Amino acid sequence: xxxxxxxxxxxxxxxxxxxxxxxxxxxxxxxxxxxxxxxxxxxxxxxxxxxxxxxxxxxxxxxxxxxxxxxxxxxxxxxxxxxxxxxxxxxxxxxxxxxxxxxxxxxxxxxxxxxxxxxxxxxxxxxxxxxxxxxxxxxxxxxxxxxxxxxxxxxxxxxxxxxxxxxxxxxxxxxxxxxxxxxxxxxxxxxxxxxxxxxxxxxxxxxxxxxxxxxxxxxxxxxxxxxxxxxxxxxxxxxxxxxxxxxxxxxxxxxxxxxxxxxxxxx
Amino acid sequence: xxxxxxxxxxxxxxxxxxxxxxxxxxxxxxxxxxxxxxxxxxxxxxxxxxxxxxxxxxxxxxxxxxxxxxxxxxxxxxxxxxxxxxxxxxxxxxxxxxxxxxxxxxxxxxxxxxxxxxxxxxxxxxxxxxxxxxxxxxxxxxxxxxxxxxxxxxxxxxxxxxxxxxxxxxxxxxxxxxxxxxxxxxxxxxxxxxxxxxxxxxxxxxxxxxxxxxxxxxxxxxxxxxxxxxxxxxxxxxxxxxxxxxxxxxxxxxxxxxxxxxxxxxx
Numbered sequence: 001x002x003x004x005x006x007x008x009x010x011x012x013x014x015x016x017x018x019x020x021x022x023x024x025x026x027x028x029x030x031x032x033x034x035x036x037x038x039x040x041x042x043x044x045x046x047x048x049x050x051x052x053x054x055x056x057x058x059x060x061x062x063x064x065x066x067x068x069x070x071x072x073x074x075x076x077x078x079x080x081x082x083x084x085x086x087x088x089x090x091x092x093x094x095x096x097x098x099x100x101x102x103x104x105x106x107x108x109x110x111x112x113x114x115x116x117x118x119x120x121x122x123x124x125x126x127x128x129x130x131x132x133x134x135x136x137x138x139x140x141x142x143x144x145x146x147x148x149x150x151x152x153x154x155x156x157x158x159x160x161x162x163x164x165x166x167x168x169x170x171x172x173x174x175x176x177x178x179x180x181x182x183x184x185x186x187x188x189x190x191x192x193x194x195x196x197x198x199x200x201x202x203x204x205x206x207x208x209x210x211x212x213x214x215x216x217x218x219x220x221x222x223x224x225x226x227x228x229x230x231x232x233x234x235x236x237x238x239x240x241x242x243x244x245x246x247x248x249x250x251x252x253x254x255x256x257x258x259x260x261x262x263x264x265x266x267x
Numbered sequence: 268x269x270x271x272x273x274x275x276x277x278x279x280x281x282x283x284x285x286x287x288x289x290x291x292x293x294x295x296x297x298x299x300x301x302x303x304x305x306x307x308x309x310x311x312x313x314x315x316x317x318x319x320x321x322x323x324x325x326x327x328x329x330x331x332x333x334x335x336x337x338x339x340x341x342x343x344x345x346x347x348x349x350x351x352x353x354x355x356x357x358x359x360x361x362x363x364x365x366x367x368x369x370x371x372x373x374x375x376x377x378x379x380x381x382x383x384x385x386x387x388x389x390x391x392x393x394x395x396x397x398x399x400x401x402x403x404x405x406x407x408x409x410x411x412x413x414x415x416x417x418x419x420x421x422x423x424x425x426x427x428x429x430x431x432x433x434x435x436x437x438x439x440x441x442x443x444x445x446x447x448x449x450x451x452x453x454x455x456x457x458x459x460x461x462x463x464x465x466x467x468x469x470x471x472x473x474x475x476x477x478x479x480x481x482x483x484x485x486x487x488x489x490x491x492x493x494x495x496x497x498x499x500x501x502x503x504x505x506x507x508x509x510x511x512x513x514x515x516x517x518x519x520x521x522x523x524x525x526x527x528x529x530x531x532x533x534x
Contacts, residue, residue: 060508061481061529063330065357065373067350082368083334088480090332092371101349104359106332106373108480108529117507118532120470122436169389203387213355213375214328216483218529220505236522238487240384241327243525255503258510260527262328262375262485265385 006182007149008191012045014052014077022049022077026070026097031145036069038146039103039212040194044187046093046105049077051187054089054109058186062107063216070095070102087114112186112222125249126173126231128155134174135159150195152176161201170199170234170242175227184223184250192228193217193246193259199232200242200265208267215261225251232259240265273449274416275458279312281319281344289316289344293337293364298412303336305413306370306479307461311454313360313372316344318454321356321376325453329374330483337362337369354381379453379489392516393440393498395422401441402426417462419443428468437466437501437509442494451490451517459495460484460513460526466499467509467532475534482528492518499526507532 011027030041043064051057076096083090088108095103128134134153137143154174160167176195177184184192198210232246246259278294297308310331318324343363350357355375362370395401401420404410421441427434443462444451451459465477499513513526 061332063332063373063481063483065328065330065349065375067357082332082371090334090371104349104357104373106330106371108332112506115506115508118467118471118504118509118534119506120437120504121502123502170387200385204385214330214483216330216481216527218510220503220508235388235390236487236525237385237387238522239379239382239386241382241487242385243485255505258503258527260483260525267385 006178007180008178008182008188012048012187014045014049016052020053020079020081022079024075024077026072026075028072029145029149031072033144037072038194039064039066039215040191042070042095042103043105043190043215045075046077046095046103047107047190048187049079049093050091050105050107050109053079053081054084054091056089056109056111058112058222059107059109059219061216061218062105062190063214065104065214066212067104068100068102071097073097121255125229125253128173128175128229131175149179150176151179152195158202161207166202166204168203170203170237171232172196172199172202173231176230177227183226184228186219186222189219189248189257190215190217192230192248193257196230196232198263199234199244200237203237204265204267206267208265210263210265212261212263215259217257217259219257221254221256223250223256227251228256237265273445274447275445275449275455279315279454281312281316283319287320287346287348289346291342291344293339293342295339296412296416298339300411304339305461306331306333306482307458309337309362309370310372310457310482312342313344313362313370314374314457315454316346316360317358317372317374317376320346320348321351321358323356323376323378325379325489326374326376326484326486328483328485329372329457330481332371332481333479334371335367335369338364340364388522392496392520393514395440395442395496398442416446417443418446419462425469428474433469433471435470437470437504438499439463439466439469440498443497444494450493451495453486453489456486456515456524457482457484459497459515460524463497463499465530466501466511467504470504471532471534473534475532477530477532479528479530482526484524484526486524488521488523490517490523494518495523504532
């Protein structure tokens, strides 16, 4: 398939209207329970406008504040360039529907091909069971559309909550790729960083609602290969607030992204 | 002492000019090597304007993009409120000197006294040697002014780089409080999150320059008591980019903040 055929590229496409203004379309394909689109998908849509405006493909850091839920349908993206340096360009995308800003996305973009300097790594990819021993979401018509966008296989020890037996440890790990085979790239990293179920499901007596307030994704390398491995965890759920920390690793056993979100836990 | 007498409150004070505009003054007291002010201090100054504008004291998440170094002297802070909800208010502060935006600060603020919901914690404060076995920075006139703002005692196993023997592990831990006795509060958390020396010093052959691109601080509780304990580490230095993750703990053994910054490593 070509990238143009992919669900992700089709659904994050933005049309440049000039003057930093873009127009996109929030697709129903990425809806979660309740009908709002997945937050990571929306961030990738905003990031695409930042990439087009700044002409740099990679986002060593992108932060989104979620102000109000997005809806399926047209979305305006207004980009303000804050600074364009030799190495880094910084810009803000306001994602607007019905005249109301729904999501604020601020990114610092670069070309990672030109990155140079010290490399010193202390850690490797998550220790996952082989793909064939991991579990895919059930083929259940009651699940929201976003489930169908991914081919996801989760470590069975981290998804006991699905059958009413939460592990007691706020951690979920597994394999993931786009269902249509579209390779992961820098633009897709925010989407993958928000693709797995909420880790809080493993410490709740019954499934709750886990709205994200803020999501920051550090795109550290361009992913290569087919599958990504993801591991997500939270250590501090305090008075209904919690962080969710993630790592994404590619087929070459390299870290490609770190993510952290602050989210609420509602039961 | 009263808070009004404190260095921190004096140096982060902002005067409201109306219409979301504030005026502050970057003090030379917080300068690091090279003369620019400490980044965390600048974020606290911007956060103070957000707190005044939104009327909420705590920042479960605040993110700063550092666009250009600030200078000692007057600074304009322009606040734009993005959304005011029942629970959370979100606003942006543009920190401007000489007509140029130097730092972009975006915060989601609340009143943590009203936070409620699940608490489930998996982790405790860092295992530090007793205060009297930890080391303070030397009383050296060659050190930058910011050193004098803190009473800091570092775990000796994490500061071998000071004497040319980096540990090889990008981790620094220790005790910290304001030198003048001003208690820590939510406003000061970004300052404390950026107070310790760069952890990258432990994996460099010689001291380098570690400019922060983006800093996100999650203020999870209001600190109580005198000393904070901080632990900061990086696991992935890749092509000159690295994350620095931090935790701050208060005297009651409670996590008060998590921080993550993306920074460059230059030698």
